[in-house]
Amino acid sequence: MLSVGDLVATTLIVTGYPAEVGAGWLDPLLTYPGRLDVSLHVEPVPAQVASDRLRKQRARLEARSRAGQHHGRLEDPETEAAAADAAELAWRVARGEGKLFRVGLYLTLYATDRQSLADEASAVRALAESMLLRCQPATWRALQGWTTCLPLGTDQLEHTRTLDTAALASCFPFSSPQLPVTDPEDEHGVGPVLYGLDAASSGLVMWDRFAQDNHNSVTLARSGAGKSYLAKLEALRLLYQGVQVFVIDPEDEYTRLAHAVGGTVIRLGEPGVHVNPLDLAADGSVDQLTRRALFLHSFLAILLGQTPTPAEKALLDSAILTAYRTAGITLDPRTHSRTAPMLTDLATALTAAGPDGEALAARLAPYTSGSHRGPFEGPTTHRPSGHLTVYSLREVPEELKTAASMITLDAIWQTVTNPHDRRPRLVVIDEAWLLMRDEHGARFVSRMAKSARKRWAGLSVITQDAPDLLATDLGKAVVANAATQILLRQAAPAIDAVTDTFRLSAGEAAYLLTAGKGEALLCAGPGRRAAFQSAASEIEHRLITTDPAELIDDAPDADPGAAR
Known part of the structure; x- marks a missing residue:
């Protein structure tokens, strides 16, 4: 025990680990209600040293096994399992599929007096035992234990355990335990994107839509719940990872983001900007x-x-x-x-x-030849290209919004289906109800949702009209073909339809009725759900916010490179 100001502290050393763990397995310790510092020290082991140690370890285990057989003893399951694990690890290190690390895990507790500290220590040890962790107090080394858990990067206890890359990755302290970690060997995966902070723990909700059964998503929320904010945040972070993004933007909400990252804005409805519905695709197909x-x-x-x-x-x-x-x-x-x-x-x-x-x-x-001919009266003036293309439909008359949404989505689809240019892509349809309200538009979106994965593309359908979407067979088909489903705050009249479609519990339904702005529920199949609060950096927030109070002092958007 060590006196630290008005508090007393003690340190526990983790000496035993479970045989198998999952993502976010340290979360119970990180969310412990008392004051508890968790310190994880990692030191890489050189490849040559790792190979030599594994060879010696395998030799010792093999010698122990043979000695037991020589004396007529039964096989020791623990020895045999350790030998098999050592052999597998040795092969992975030899092939360069993993590395070894010395890892030390220490826990420092604080309390106001000795008795409270003893109670806290008992509670933490019981929690650790439930996680199959064995802990021992740092007897006679209280000062070294306390300094080891400070953010100094020094391990003065040096009680380490050798872990490989996969085991160490599972110790990442900020992952969400409700969602699986993306398989690093998944050749189709782009990489996880940070959605926000886990509402049930101190972890982060990170999700890779391109590693799922399909790459589509559906985002449902009432107006003002933050659905477009979250969509822009994900699009921006996917741009970091080389994903080509196309956006159908009815309300001109994505143009500031496009200007900031050097994207292209095509303002359909303005003079001189046209899309020819009769254009043929440039994919060289015979049909x-x-x-x-x-x-x-x-x-x-x-x-x-x-x-x-x-x-x-x-x-x-x-x-x-x-x-x-x-x-x-x-x-x-x-x-x-x-x-x-x-x-x-x-x-x-x-x-x-x-x-x-x-x-x-x-x-x-x-x-x-009439008043609505503007968007269609000339040859196509701009082709979707570059890393971000935004079709702004703000200038399109309301009577043409559905037709304009469909023709721009078709232009994007021609690019996505081009077999000569394969790359991960995301197609964002904001305010998708403009298309889904028409049978033919809904059928087009449904067909695209079913075939987008074959083109390494994800379709992001965003709408505030949840009841109408879920009331039709085509709308249900779009939802069914979305492996990623995001629900933000719902209106009371829509909650029953949402609850039935997504099989929400009573608690989840209540959460969506009272969720604040940016609070969401990510659904990715049975047993894979996580509530989170979307989180953006200050720079990201300035690029994607549409709050008039925050934009009142901003200069008007001006980008001479934008397509008009």
Whole structure:
């Protein structure tokens, strides 16, 4: 025992460890309610020294086993298990798959008097025993134990245990025990992203969407709960790790972030910025024309405001092929590099098809020659490229938001499906209800959610309209195909639908009803849930916040390099 100011302290040395541990296994010690300092000292062992020691250890274990057999003794399970572990570790070190480290784990407790300290020591030792840890007091070395647990980086007790890389990684003190650590050998993994602080412990919630069964996510929250804030934070941190990010931004919330990181902002709806719905993909596939015709059927249904009848579908299909033939484009892949026709060319082909075609062309007139023609009246002016591309739809009229969201998502999808440019990508659809409210838009998002993983892409669907999303089969399909599901504060009318869909407990439902701004529940399958508070650095916060009170003194955004 050592007197430290008005307190007394004692140090416990961890001398025994469990055979197997999981991620965040030190969390019970880190969240102990009393005053407890946990000190972990790590010293790497040189590769040559590690090999020599493992060879000697294996020789000793083998000699002990043979001696027992020579004297007719039964096999010692502990010796055999230790020999097998030593052999496996030796091979991993020899192949460079792991290293050895000397690790010392020490605990220093504080209390106001001797009796309280003895009670605290008993409680901590009982907690350690429940974790299969054996502890011994640092008898006659109280001063050395206390200084060892100070943030000085010196181990004066030098009571260490040799651990390999994997075992040491599980000792990382800030991981969330509810979520598994990403497999470092997963060749498809980009690496974990910090989402925030674990609400139930002192750990961090780190998650790698690209290491899951699929790379999609769904974020549901009421307005003002912080869903877009969290989406921008994840996108920014994925940019650090080489992920290409595309964003459909209806409310111009991502432009400040794009300007700061050198991204591209395409402001659809402004004069001179167009996206041609009839553009063919540049992936060299032989079925480009067929796939484009199928997409145009869905896109034109959105413009027309209803699903065409079978007769109207036949007229539209004929007009689509006629417009391409007029432009010199046929099923022959060699013609696919020619300039694509425009929406006005399609209207011309419809007009030439007779009275029924003229009626369809008249219904499309607002988008070909009327007041809504702006986004579609010219060839595509900008292609999604670079590490971050934001399609800002703020200038698009409300009546065109659904159509604009779909055409920009299609332009992004053409880039994602290009087989000549494979890289991890994230497609963010903010305010996804703009697409999900229309059957054809919802079907397009659903198909994309099912096939994005094959293109090494993740689809992030963000919406505040949870009941409508969960009320349709297509919305449920999008949720079902999202391995990462994030729930922030929910409105009371929506909580029942959310509870049933995500199988929330009563406590989790109550948490979502009362959650503060930025507080969320990450769901990743049975038994893998973690409540957390999103956390950003000061610099990150300035880039992603949209709070008017915080932006009132900021200068207006100005970036001459932004696409307009």
